[in-house]
Amino acid sequence: MRSVTLAFLVPLGLLVATPAALAAQVPTPVAACTVTDPELGELSGLAADDGHWYATNDGGTAATVFVLGKDCQVEDVVTGAIDPYDVEDMARAKDGTFWLSDTGDNDNDRETVALISLTPGGESTLYRLTYPDGKHDAEALLLDPAGTPFIVTKSALGTADVYRPAGPLTSPGPTPLRHVLAVRLNSTDTPGGPVPxxxxxxxxxxxATSPDGTAIALRTYTDAYLFPMEDGDVVGALSAKPVRIPLPNEVQGEAIAFQPDGSLLSASEGVGEPVNVVAGAARLVAPEPAPEKPEPASASDSTESSPATEGLPAIPATVVTVVVVAGVYLLFRALRRRKAY
Structure with a gap:
């Protein structure tokens, strides 16, 4: 987003949402390094693997991904032949393909938005999309574990609408989108961002989605919200109560990503801004391990625990009952016969 313009400020009383849990032991973001390359002055999208970080700018005149070392230095640039309108976010698929979210629409005047796929070799494809309910500005993109894209809109009212393609993507399209969920966020007192x-x-x-598919992150200018995900169910995940991680004092924080180890990356637009790391973030929403079930006792275990029956075959309970009843009956008759004599 090149500039922030708001027609009004939202009164606090208009925001009604389920508050996120602030984990008792939330790790503090730590600056890993500083982005100094002027070519990345509008960094708004991040992705990561074990060896590199990948970044894209807001806007742009080409489908471009910068390959960074983990010292924030640009090592390579991947560029496709498509001229986007306003790229706002990026996700990286399991096969290494970058997906650029050309969904920015500050003035709500676009008839279509788009996704752009970009291979590490520079091959790019455009997929146009249409909303079912009017025009929206969106700055967030995530992929589920199967590679399905979800677009999350930007709203000053605190309600983020979530859309996914209604069918397979076609190029150039357009492919219709389907509204699947609305996520509401409460205001916080975390400092930072261009709008106080x-x-x-x-x-x-x-x-962002964690590489192992167990967590989803949404971010605002000031905070990250982590949601646990099971079986690739994005809608179910975003319907749950999140854990909030403050990301304080980012000038214009727009980028977020998970590393394979579950740590969370965040970054802001502006030359000289850091890439921050929240260590172990994904563990904050990891499912509790299931308790171990005791192994059922075997017949041999029962035999060993009963020395009086060692070496004897097991006798069914019904047989034992019949024998006991017959013995009592015979004893009773014997006693009666003795009394008769």
Missing amino acids: GVVGSVTVTGA
Whole structure:
């Protein structure tokens, strides 16, 4: 987003949402390094693997991904032949393909938005999309474990609408989108962002999925919200209560990503801004391990625990009952016969 313009400020009383849990032991973001390359002055999308970080700028005149070392230095640039309108976020698929979210629409004047796939070799494909309910500005993209894209809109009112393609993507399209969920966020007092107060803390500016598919992150200018995900169910995940991680004092925080080890990356637009790391973030929403079930006792275990029956064959309970009843009956008759004599 090149500039932030708001027609109004939202009164605090208008925001009604389920508050996120602030984990008791949330790790503090730590600056890993500083982005100094002027070519990345509008960094708004991040992805990561074991060896590198990948970044894209807001806007742009080409489908471009910068390959960074983990010292924030640009090592390579991947560029496709497509001229986008306003790229706002990026996700990386399991096969290494980059997906650029050309979904920015500050003035709500686009008839279509788009996704752009970009291979590491520079091959790019455009997929146009249409909303079912009017025009939206969106700055967040995530992929589920199967590679299905989900677009999350940006709203100063604190309600982020989530859309996914209604069918397979076609190029150039357009493919219709389907509304699947609305996520509401509460305001926070975390400092930072270009818009002070309520609005900046509820406006979704980025999204990410953990590489192992167990967590989703949505971010605002000031905070990250982590949701646990099971079986690739994005809608179910975003319907749950999240854990909030403050990302304080980012000038214009728009980028977020998970590393393979579960740590969370966040970054801001602006030359000289850091890439911050929240160590172990994904573990905050990891499912509790299931308790171990005791192994059932075997017949041999029962035999060993009963020395009086060692070496004897097992006798069914019904047989034992019949024998006991017959013995009592015979004893009773014998006693009666003795009394008769």
